Amino acid sequence: MQTSKQKIMPEYVKYLCRRCKYRFRIKQGTKMALRCPNCGGNDIGKDEFDINKVINESENPMYDF
C-alpha cells in the first residue's frame, strides 16, 4: 500500500513580531509562550501574510495547501 502525497503535516501559524518585524511560524497547538526567536520580545501578533512570501524560516518547504 502506498501513500504518496497525503501526508499528515502539522499546521503552522504565522506570527509577526511587532517589535522587530520578524516573521516566524509556530506549529499549531504549541503550548508555548510566544516569543520572537529574533529579538526575544513577546509582542507577537498573528501574521496575515501571504504564505508565498514567507520563505524566511522554511524548515518545511513542502507546502500542500
Ligand SMILES: [Zn+2]
Ligand atoms: Zn522580534
